[in-house]
Amino acid sequence: MAEPHAPEPAARGGASGTPVTLDRREGAEGEIALRRHGGPDGDVWEIIVNGTFLMDTSDGRSERLLVDAAMRALPEERRAARPSVLIGGLGVGFSLAHAVADDRWGRVVAVEREQAVIDWHHEGPLARVSKSALIDPRTVILHTDLLEYVRTTSDRYDALCLDIDNGPDWTVTESNDSLYTEEGLAACRALLNPFGVLAVWSAQPSPTFGDALGNAGFSGVTAEEVPVARGVPDVVHLAVRTA
Template identity: 55%
Template sequence: MTSATPPTAADFFTRTAERAPRVLDRRDGPYGEIVLRQRGADPEAVFEIIANGCFLMDTSDGRSERLLIRAALDAAAVPRPSVLVGGLGAGFSLAEAAADPAVSRITVLEREEAVVRWHSGPLARFSAGALDDPRTQVVTADLLDHLRGTRDRWDVVCLDIDNGPEWTVTDANGGLYGFAGLTVLQRALAPTGVLAVWSAAPASDFEERLRARFQRVRRLDVEVKRGAPDVVYLASQVQ
């Protein structure tokens, strides 16, 4: 029996390079740098979005993003719900909303134009054609700025903008999860509407603020391969 040839230094660097992410696009936008990276080769490739050097999300597992939508729609319990998706990201949340034929309209607020463009290219499979759904409207704007200037109301408002209320992509996003931001979000909800917020980890201070503003608050944990579970917070004024 012959022994395997030990790896050389060249082999090590080749394998390391193969595992390293490949930058597909890098742009300087109004909120800083945003990057799309790819790990591995198709069809198993994983795509990553990096904002201002902070890992934001990838396409490896969209269970919690889909749960964000599904749980909120179930809690809203109206025949033809309207949905606001804050943050297009990898597209899992939008795809879940569009997959429900009962949803009457979907508004997507994504402040990074580059992210919207990526869904006409490498990320198209993950949003599953939902951007072309006639029920879908994509608005390229900051969430709070847009909501302050509109009288529209939604039955479901789902936020998947940061890594969570306590881990924001930019400092300015912190205001979204404070009492002032919750006031704006409450005004965007129909009377029986449901607010759903995604977080990469439990956010106890934010949960306390939700309980101070809403009659009913629930926390749903989604186990992940490593670290703390992803969390979806649901809040409404209906017991």
């Protein structure tokens, strides 16, 4: 995920380098749009929610770290048993594609509440990222709200990778705030098998989030930084369910 920023005004049919809106729809909690930027290194696609930049295809390092860090945090015997992973937010598809490209993962489930995002992967330009992953037999795409799924499903996973916001302190919609409370994090913990790992992406460090993870019953709380071109590093928060 690229560093969050206020989006430039969208333009249709603009000149090279000008953002061009390819699709705009009413989503679960407001407008969601797919835009394209032309640049010297090729086109970049970005997702905008209610006028707020969410993510784009310009990099992907931090999305890959999100998945790799979760795998590294699992016990060796669990890694050897092809662990399952739930990816919260399909986004531009980097996390899903990276998980499926790693043969050590078993079942790979991505939860996405926006039908538009799913369509952009199946029928639109984001297929360039996710095409191979979508046809892999290990892949499952669930069209549902992550918060509802976490609180109601009987499914269990070895890893849970969350990337639906710009971080615990910078949510895309107000309804997502509850996911990062002690109650919401406890629900995430209940979704994990013993010694399962929760990994949460953030665009900036969150000094209080580690405390919330500990209060929700997690242990082994750490954070890994990903340098970015400008501003503070991206952060992946990690925590383990030990019982």
